[in-house]
Amino acid sequence: MLEDSLAGPAMTGVLLDERRPTPGLTLRRPEGTGETGRAVPAMRIALVGTRGVPAAYGGFETAVEEVGRRLVGRGHDVTVYCRGGDVTRQEFLGMHLVHLPAVQSRTLETLSHTAASVAHLFVHRRPDVAVVFNAANSPFLPVLKAKGIPVATHMDGLEWRRAKWGGTGRRYYRLAESLAVRWSDALIADARGIQDYYREEFGTDTTLITYGAPLLANPASHRLAELGLQPGRFHVLVARFEPENNVHLAVEGMLRSTAKHPLVVVGSAPYADQYTARIRALAGRDDRVRLAGSIYDQELLDQLYAHALTYVHGHSVGGTNPSLLRAMGARTAVLAFDVSFNREVLGADGRYFSVPQELAGLLAAAEAAPDDVLGRATRLRSRAATLYRWDDVAVKYEQLCARLVGADPVRQAASGRRLVASL
Numbered sequence: 127m128l129e130d131s132l133a134g135p136a137m138t139g140v141l142l143d144e145r146r147p148t149p150g151l152t153l154r155r156p157e158g159t160g161e162t163g164r165a166v167p168a169m170r171i172a173l174v175g176t177r178g179v180p181a182a183y184g185g186f187e188t189a190v191e192e193v194g195r196r197l198v199g200r201g202h203d204v205t206v207y208c209r210g211g212d213v214t215r216q217e218f219l220g221m222h223l224v225h226l227p228a229v230q231s232r233t234l235e236t237l238s239h240t241a242a243s244v245a246h247l248f249v250h251r252r253p254d255v256a257v258v259f260n261a262a263n264s265p266f267l268p269v270l271k272a273k274g275i276p277v278a279t280h281m282d283g284l285e286w287r288r289a290k291w292g293g294t295g296r297r298y299y300r301l302a303e304s305l306a307v308r309w310s311d312a313l314i315a316d317a318r319g320i321q322d323y324y325r326e327e328f329g330t331d332t333t334l335i336t337y338g339a340p341l342l343a344n345p346a347s348h349r350l351a352e353l354g355l356q357p358g359r360f361h362v363l364v365a366r367f368e369p370e371n372n373v374h375l376a377v378e379g380m381l382r383s384t385a386k387h388p389l390v391v392v393g394s395a396p397y398a399d400q401y402t403a404r405i406r407a408l409a410g411r412d413d414r415v416r417l418a419g420s421i422y423d424q425e426l427l428d429q430l431y432a433h434a435l436t437y438v439h440g441h442s443v444g445g446t447n448p449s450l451l452r453a454m455g456a457r458t459a460v461l462a463f464d465v466s467f468n469r470e471v472l473g474a475d476g477r478y479f480s481v482p483q484e485l486a487g488l489l490a491a492a493e494a495a496p497d498d499v500l501g502r503a504t505r506l507r508s509r510a511a512t513l514y515r516w517d518d519v520a521v522k523y524e525q526l527c528a529r530l531v532g533a534d535p536v537r538q539a540a541s542g543r544r545l546v547a548s549l
Contacts, residue, residue: 166528170203172251172275174243175236175259178208178225179218182422185337185448186259186280189519192338195219196520202527205253207243209235232396233295236262244269255527257314262299264306271309276530279310281320281332282445304328311530317445319466333526338516339451341507345432349425353418357433358496359387361489362458364427364449365440367395367402372440372463374401377408377415379438379485385414385493387435392427394420431456435499436492438485439468446471446514454510459503461488473509475502 173190181187194204198220205222213225224246228239240263247256248269256270259280270277281303306313307328315321315332324332347357361380365371373391380389391409395402409415421427431437437453439462450471453460462468464478477492479485492499 166200166524168201168203169255169527169531170251170253171197171205171527172247172253172256173204173206173259174247174256175207175240175263175280177210178206178223179221180211182211185444186282188448189280189337190259191219192516193520193523194221196517197524200520200524202524205251207239207246209239236260237265240266247275248273254531257523257527258310261302261306264302264309267306267309276311277309278312278314278333278526278530279306280314280316280335281306281324282316312526314526315445317467318470320445333522335519335522335526336446336514337448337451338519339455339510339514341455341511342428342432342457345428345456347429347433349423349429350433352426353390353416353430355388355390355430355433358435360434361385361387361389361436361438361461361492362392362430362434363389363438363440364392364431367393367398367405369401370441370443372442373405374408375463375482376438376440376485377405378482379479380415380489381408381412382482383486383489385486385489387493388414388416389438389489390416390418390430390434392418392421392430428456431458434458435496436461436489438489439463441468451510451514454506454514457503457507459492459499460506461485461492471514472506475505475509477502 173194176186176190177184179187179191179194181191190206194206197204203222204220205224206218208223208225209228211225215225216223224243226239226242226246228235228242231238240258240260244266247253252273253275255276255278257278257280258264258267258270259282261279261281264279267277267279307324307330313324313330313332314335315324316334316336318334321332321334324330350357363373363376365373367373373393376389377391391405406417409417421430431453435458437450437456437458437460439447439450439453439460441447441450442463442465445467447467450460450462450468454472459475459477460472461477461479462472464480468476469478477488479488
């Protein structure tokens with residue numbers, strides 16, 4: 127399931143250019159071409175630190191699938207390290223897959239799998255460059271560097287701010303950030319707010335590479351009847367049940383609102399029993415709140431995104447969020463928690479809330495002015511189509527990898543780094 131939207135991009139919806147190639151169409155060519163028009167030599171690129179592909183969990187996985195297949199189409203050899211899924215599958219959309227085990231634990235799953243992946247790379251493969259996702263994996267970077275492999279680390283959001291981590295977990299993530307700054311040849315940020323954080327906290331620069339937005343084109347609505355819904359007559363929220371995603375705040379907003387359409391809440395969480403119980407208790411007070419659980423059916427999920435009157439987005443600590451981009455690409459108006467990351471993505475056509483009463487008013491106002499909602503939704507879709515294109519994202523990854531392959535693996539900004547003082 128998507129890390130933040132609880133459904134993987136199964137590619138069953140009807141989309142525009144941003145989908146995978148149609149059968150019989152090949153994108154492969156001997157060399158890529160950067161924005162400057164200069165040819166980019168073919169590279170061997172390893173993508174490490176995620177659950178892998180086909181994408182069925184989170185934003186990282188979606189990025190690996192969308193970027194990886196485009197890099198293959200641009201003539202590069204791409205290897206993706208995977209955990210879970212069909213272990214007999216050795217190739218997907220031209221990407222080579224390596225399946226390795228992981229310890230099934232919230233605290234150890236990612237680290238154990240990355241450790242196995244890095245060991246495999248060290249012994250069996252020698253890519254020209256590696257992209258490691260998640261700053262938590264930074265302790266393994268010296269192993270890659272010892273093999274002479276330049277590394278770009280995708281830093282993700284401010285993971286240490288997530289409520290699910292206790293004091294030890296938060297200290298580890300702060301330490302991991304500083305190690306990634308010290309040992310990476312390049313850092314990737316998916317939002318300007320993340321860039322600002324690393325500039326202010328560590329005195330170091332990052333490369334801004336956002337996510338792409340899938341663009342839904344005239345999606346059907348027949349699956350909505352399975353949930354007792356009608357197009358344009360419900361609100362939807364899609365998120366993991368974690369405090370920083372503010373699912374409880376959204377439900378409380380509906381409880382306080384005069385809105386008549388239901389709020390459909392899609393999601394769950396494997397390690398948040400207490401928080402899930404809290405949400406269920408709140409939802410039980412009002413039949414306008416409908417808990418749909420996790421939805422893995424992409425066709426149904428696409429129809430929920432596309433035919434909701436509004437999409438409620440409570441995420442507060444990540445960067446550019448794939449769920450938010452999916453709602454924009456589905457031409458749905460967004461009511462978002464008021465943080466810089468969400469304002470950066472939505473701009474003037476987003477509507478923002480910080481407390482339940484503010485959301486309550488926004489829900490009621492949307493139902494009272496559907497024409498205004500449609501206008502904002504249309505402009506948000508245009509914004510997504512212009513600013514958040516997977517083709518552009520893939521080119522930026524290609525250019526970054528090409529720079530690292532030809533660059534000194536020792537970062538020039540080392541003098542500007544510092545450890546977090548609070549460690």
